[in-house]
Amino acid sequence: MTTHEQDATTARRRPGINRRTLMRTGAHAAWTVPTVQLVTQSPAMAASGAAAVNVTATNSGWTGADTAAARFAVTTIVSNVNTQSTVDLKVTYTLPAGVTAVATAPAGWTVESGNGSNVIVLDKIDPQLGAGASTGPFVVTFDPVDTAVGNSILVNLTASPGGAGTPGSTTTTVAASPPVLSIQSPPVSWIANGQASRTMDLSAEVIQNTGFQLTAGLKVVISWSAAPLPAALPNVDTAAPGWTASLTGPREVTFTADSQLGRNQTLGFDAKIRLQGNGNPGSYSLQMVVSATNATSVTTTVTG
Numbered sequence: 001m002t003t004h005e006q007d008a009t010t011a012r013r014r015p016g017i018n019r020r021t022l023m024r025t026g027a028h029a030a031w032t033v034p035t036v037q038l039v040t041q042s043p044a045m046a047a048s049g050a051a052a053v054n055v056t057a058t059n060s061g062w063t064g065a066d067t068a069a070a071r072f073a074v075t076t077i078v079s080n081v082n083t084q085s086t087v088d089l090k091v092t093y094t095l096p097a098g099v100t101a102v103a104t105a106p107a108g109w110t111v112e113s114g115n116g117s118n119v120i121v122l123d124k125i126d127p128q129l130g131a132g133a134s135t136g137p138f139v140v141t142f143d144p145v146d147t148a149v150g151n152s153i154l155v156n157l158t159a160s161p162g163g164a165g166t167p168g169s170t171t172t173t174v175a176a177s178p179p180v181l182s183i184q185s186p187p188v189s190w191i192a193n194g195q196a197s198r199t200m201d202l203s204a205e206v207i208q209n210t211g212f213q214l215t216a217g218l219k220v221v222i223s224w225s226a227a228p229l230p231a232a233l234p235n236v237d238t239a240a241p242g243w244t245a246s247l248t249g250p251r252e253v254t255f256t257a258d259s260q261l262g263r264n265q266t267l268g269f270d271a272k273i274r275l276q277g278n279g280n281p282g283s284y285s286l287q288m289v290v291s292a293t294n295a296t297s298v299t300t301t302v303t304g
Contacts, residue, residue: 051129052082052166055091055159059174060139070212071143072174078159079134088162089124093140093155101142109138116145129161144212144263152176179261179295180211183220183269183288188304197233197274200286202302205269207290209261217293218257220269224286226251230276242267260292 060073074093080086091109095101095118103120105111114120122140129135144153153174160167184206191199202222209215220243231250248254253273261267284304291297 050164051086051161053159053161054079054168057172059172073141075137080129083131086129086161090160091122092158093120100145104141106138176212179209179215181298182208183290200273202271208266212263215260215292220255221289223252233274
């Protein structure tokens with residue numbers, strides 16, 4: 001057998017190195033076994049400890065809008081995201097400053113404090129909210145009390161679990177219904193001013209807003225046709241304070257309010273308009289238009 005054939009035979013008989021690895025360090029050699037590492041994933045841990053609550057809110061708008069009985073409702077859901085139960089769950093509803101309301105609590109809740117103010121607190125009647133539980137949607141109805149609301153009502157909600165728990169908060173915005181104007185049809189009397197003129201006195205009128213928004217640009221326009229009433233004289237007057245009068249046409253006088261009307265508020269209007277001449281006017285017809293820039297105008301006719 002040649003030397004080459006001997007080397008090949010020896011190589012075939014030599015066992016392979018598979019699980020052990022020969023490590024050489026300097027002049028020394030050592031056998032090592034590969035290390036196998038087992039990795040296990042820890043399960044996700046749920047939040048633990050005192051109750052922590054989340055709160056969500058939507059509003060279902062107004063019922064009875066544009067009337068004195070109008071009210072709005074807020075739908076609320078409170079969830080407990082921790083492992084311990086709430087101990088004294090409350091939800092506080094905060095309305096804008098100057099907006100007061102009376103709340104009606106749903107089943108399972110009671111109004112603890114604040115009815116007739118702008119901060120109303122509801123207290124949950126036992127049982128409390130357990131770990132991971134939700135109240136489900138509950139509806140709280142608010143009846144605003146004689147107030148100027150503006151264009152919308154921002155409701156701030158804070159849910160408090162009690163004890164060492166963590167509160168949650170949110171907001172919802174309720175669009176306010178526009179002003180709704182009305183006027184009582186006034187009686188008219190005449191005051192003679194000698195031969196040159198006479199005064200038309202529209203007394204004891206009352207203008208009212210039964211909507212929720214504050215009026216803007218409130219005014220009253222009084223006009224009449226050419227016959228039988230003559231044109232008005234420039235020195236228009238009004239006996240009621242809070243109005244500014246101006247002659248806006250030969251037979252048209254505009255009264256602009258110095259202040260505006262909130263919900264269910266009224267404003268007196270006692271106009272005196274001086275006309276040319278002093279004869280008997282006979283039968284006549286006046287038109288009164290009450291308007292605001294954010295309300296539908298109201299027209300009434302005064303005859304005599």
